[in-house]
Amino acid sequence: MSNTSGKTPKLDKLDKGPWPSFVKEIKRAAEKSPMSKDLLGQLELSYEEKIGHWKHGGIVGVFGYGGGVIGRYSDVPDKFPNVAHFHTMRVNMPSAWFYSTEALRKLCDIWEKHGSGLLNMHGSTGDIIFLGTVTDKLEPIFAELTEAGFDLGGSGSDVRTPSCCVGPARCEWACYDTLNLCYDLTMHYQDELHRPAFPYKFKFKCAGCPNDCVASVARADMSIIGTWKDGIQIDNGAVKEYADKGMNIQKDVCGNCPAKCMEWDGSTMAIDNSLCRRCMHCINVMPKALRPGKERGACIMIGSKAPIVEGALLSSVLVPFMKMEPPYEELKDLVEKMHDIWCEEGKNRERIGEFIQRVGLGNFLEAIEVEPSPYMVEHPRDNPYVFYEEYFEEGDEDEGEEEDE
Amino acid sequence: MADELTAEQVADAMYKMVADAQGQKKLKPMDLQKSMIEYFGGDRCDKKLCKAAIKELIESGRCVYTYFGGSFIELPHEEGAAKG
Numbered sequence: 052m053s054n055t056s057g058k059t060p061k062l063d064k065l066d067k068g069p070w071p072s073f074v075k076e077i078k079r080a081a082e083k084s085p086m087s088k089d090l091l092g093q094l095e096l097s098y099e100e101k102i103g104h105w106k107h108g109g110i111v112g113v114f115g116y117g118g119g120v121i122g123r124y125s126d127v128p129d130k131f132p133n134v135a136h137f138h139t140m141r142v143n144m145p146s147a148w149f150y151s152t153e154a155l156r157k158l159c160d161i162w163e164k165h166g167s168g169l170l171n172m173h174g175s176t177g178d179i180i181f182l183g184t185v186t187d188k189l190e191p192i193f194a195e196l197t198e199a200g201f202d203l204g205g206s207g208s209d210v211r212t213p214s215c216c217v218g219p220a221r222c223e224w225a226c227y228d229t230l231n232l233c234y235d236l237t238m239h240y241q242d243e244l245h246r247p248a249f250p251y252k253f254k255f256k257c258a259g260c261p262n263d264c265v266a267s268v269a270r271a272d273m274s275i276i277g278t279w280k281d282g283i284q285i286d287n288g289a290v291k292e293y294a295d296k297g298m299n300i301q302k303d304v305c306g307n308c309p310a311k312c313m314e315w316d317g318s319t320m321a322i323d324n325s326l327c328r329r330c331m332h333c334i335n336v337m338p339k340a341l342r343p344g345k346e347r348g349a350c351i352m353i354g355s356k357a358p359i360v361e362g363a364l365l366s367s368v369l370v371p372f373m374k375m376e377p378p379y380e381e382l383k384d385l386v387e388k389m390h391d392i393w394c395e396e397g398k399n400r401e402r403i404g405e406f407i408q409r410v411g412l413g414n415f416l417e418a419i420e421v422e423p424s425p426y427m428v429e430h431p432r433d434n435p436y437v438f439y440e441e442y443f444e445e446g447d448e449d450e451g452e453e454e455d456e
Numbered sequence: 457m458a459d460e461l462t463a464e465q466v467a468d469a470m471y472k473m474v475a476d477a478q479g480q481k482k483l484k485p486m487d488l489q490k491s492m493i494e495y496f497g498g499d500r501c502d503k504k505l506c507k508a509a510i511k512e513l514i515e516s517g518r519c520v521y522t523y524f525g526g527s528f529i530e531l532p533h534e535e536g537a538a539k540g
Contacts, residue, residue, distance in 0.1 A: 108522075108523045108524050108525065109522065109523065109524070110520055110522045110523075110530075110532075110533070110534075112520070112521060114515075114517075115514055115515050116521075117514070117521030117527055118521075118527075121523070122523070206523070207521070207523045207526070207527035208484070208526050208527035209527065242507065242511075246485070246507075246510065246511065246514070246521075247485065247521060247523075247527030248484075248485040248486060248489075248507070248510070248527075249486075249527075250484075250486070250526070251526060394486050395486075399484065399526050400525060400526050
């Protein structure tokens with residue numbers, strides 16, 4: 052059964068109640084956009100038939116770019132001709148999503164003029180997502196966006212638009228300037244961002260501290276998470292104030308420390324920083340009393356991804372501590388080595404985390420010239436990639452072979 | 457000593473490869489790069505030159521990027537999905 056009557060009884064159920072509703076927004080857009088009206092119809096049809104009616108991918112894009120536009124087509128264009136083409140555009144957002152109201156109005160004007168008027172602020176990539184336009188409108192949109200100071204983001208097998216947390220712009224715990232690094236990476240990897248040349252996508256996400264507000268540990272091929280090398284800064288007077296106001300320091304702070312490296316004797320807090328796991332729990336609970344250490348930088352982690360071709364992965368430690376200061380040469384050198392080996396040996400649609408799993412972390416570390424470190428071991432007897440070659444003596448292998456024969 | 461290779465020459469060789477493969481195999485930029493380095497030799501052709509050649513191919517409009525589960529370089533064509 053097709054739904055071209057304009058009635059949407061199933062979607063209407065998602066429009067009830069005081070909460071924000073995507074149906075409510077599409078209906079508002081449909082008042083002046085035929086594209087949004089047909090979108091409602093097709094969505095209602097999908098709800099009736101319990102099947103999606105979109106095809107995606109293909110050839111669309113703006114001249115010279117290989118990313119930034121995701122072709123999307125209806126597989127029922129005869130019923131809903133206004134969404135026969137319903138392409139998505141990804142627009143590179145500013146670092147940490149800071150906008151002026153003027154910039155937001157400009158973006159909305161461009162999209163109302165050339166697209167459906169619907170957008171996501173923001174997609175899971177972090178980009179501004181313009182939802183629904185036709186192939187002929189792509190170049191005019193791109194021209195107006197660049198005139199307004201915006202560029203397209205990444206899509207396909209390229210460097211995806213780097214994203215970051217608010218960092219030092221609004222957060223006292225930032226261990227490095229996430230906004231600057233995000234901008235620097237975006238500019239440095241322009242070619243890789245717009246011209247897909249990798250086996251699959253590659254994402255950078257910059258988090259200023261281990262709270263990881265951009266969830267980089269779960270979503271970025273390279274997670275750059277702020278940390279510190281020395282000890283947590285303690286203001287014992289402020290700790291006492293928390294205690295005086297009723298906080299149970301022993302139970303709520305020391306008791307919840309995953310490393311059990313904190314002690315509180317009623318007047319003094321002591322931390323064995325050699326055991327500290329940088330989880331931020333104690334700092335989050337007593338922000339006035341505890342602060343990250345003074346020797347700050349970032350931990351470089353590698354390999355997380357959501358489940359698409361293979362299952363989900365979390366990032367694991369690659370470099371326990373790296374100073375994060377412009378021009379970030381050490382980081383860029385590392386990235387270049389990683390890209391080289393992954394491009395050379397990676398399979399089509401193989402993320403770098405999957406690639407490392409396939410070739411083994413030991414071989415990967417050798418290729419990128421990084422020494423194995425105990426910090427890379429997630430659990431005891433895990434990551435068995437360190438081979439103690441010095442324990443083998445010459446002839447050991449030959450003897451084994453002889454025995455096999 | 458062999459003449460210095462230009463990005464245009466590499467782009468021409470890449471174009472031929474893409475044209476020959478059209479309809480049979482989708483080629484990724486890395487496929488083209490590896491083939492060019494093998495064809496011209498690593499001493500004459502490197503990653504940087506291949507990147508410049510791909511840029512030339514795309515910006516001249518002779519080839520386009522496509523996405524079908526991964527990104528490829530193909531001759532411009534009307535995609536099936538666009539026809540409905």
